[in-house]
Amino acid sequence: MGRKSDMPKLGAEPIRKAALINATIFEVGRAGSLDVTVAQIARRAGMSPALAHHYFGSKDQMFLAAMRYILRIYGDSVRESLPGRGTRGRLNAIIRASFAPVNFQRETVSAWLNFYALALTSPEAARLLRVYHRRLRSNLLVALRGLTDDPGRVADTLGALIDGVYLRAVLTPGPTDAAAAQQVIETYLNEALA
Amino acid sequence: MGRKSDMPKLGAEPIRKAALINATIFEVGRAGSLDVTVAQIARRAGMSPALAHHYFGSKDQMFLAAMRYILRIYGDSVRESLPGRGTRGRLNAIIRASFAPVNFQRETVSAWLNFYALALTSPEAARLLRVYHRRLRSNLLVALRGLTDDPGRVADTLGALIDGVYLRAVLTPGPTDAAAAQQVIETYLNEALA
DNA sequence: TCGTTAATTGATCAACCAATCAAGAACAGG
């Protein structure tokens, strides 16, 4: 039988790292700030602060790993729902993925935003963000082909609008309303592609 | 005669406070983070850290005062350019004010964003932000009256779009391009009000 | 002139925290 409580000895590295990344996102989202101590994160992940340093080397590396993770999760959820048929279907798939529960949970969005702020300071974080922006734009451009005569502008507007909606979602008290957010985006699209 | 340069002894409070607020915005914008020390801010404002504490009591109060200031500056610049004639003129005035140089300098936008993040933590900051959102929305609703049959949705979209454009402006390397930003907004308006 | 009030700072404290290290505990292979 697979036990859990007594065998975490060998091959622990990937499990520990994953636990730390999850804990980082959770704590950053919860605190609404990057001002979380390594001790907090480690405790949440069920280990000592020293072990966290052992696996990640530094707090910054932990943040970057967490950022890579949420960006990858987002990329995956887009890719998963991408085979939407037809150009307009493809477009809707991207939107839908952006506001899928995984990407729109309050803690996730809060962490996301704080990692944005990190990009103002850390070149590595800025690089990650550029990659994400480039991919999103590229995906949007493909999906918009044929639907408008200025795909570049619409893609830019759409990107900014998505970010803005995220921002407001996390800043508005109460539960986040993914459906309403999605509606805003789709209504814009209907107008822009008329 | 009222002199200025040789009597800086009494009545220093307002001058010092203003200097500290400016220094706070500048340093927060420069660092791209709220992780600036009171010593940094005080030095930039030309005084000792102790004096900063003397006038503001705490670092948080300094941040809140700075946030109030940038929000007020923004409100003023909107109100100033508001008497635009005609409904559409009024709308353009709000947009123009949002992207006026004062409000779109890199340091200002960066500070703005970091104060947004502060609202995730500080109830007082959240309150200030709500006031700003409410006012912007109210202004937009008035300006949109008669131009669309769903002013509420357009106002929401517009607000999110403005925030998103700000976000991208500060995250994109290189100088901020206010004209391009404004163009994105106005193109959206032309589509939405068609 | 004297006392009161505002302005200003150096010195200092107490807290916090990221990072290091040495050492212990558990396991695999021989």
Add this chain to the structure above:
DNA sequence: CCTGTTCTTGATTGGTTGATCAATTAACGA
């Protein structure tokens, strides 16, 4: 068993920082 490797942590440290306080200087009013 014995040995080396992985895993794990308590203890420590070096540095930073928000905040306090006593003391000094300068202005103002009576």
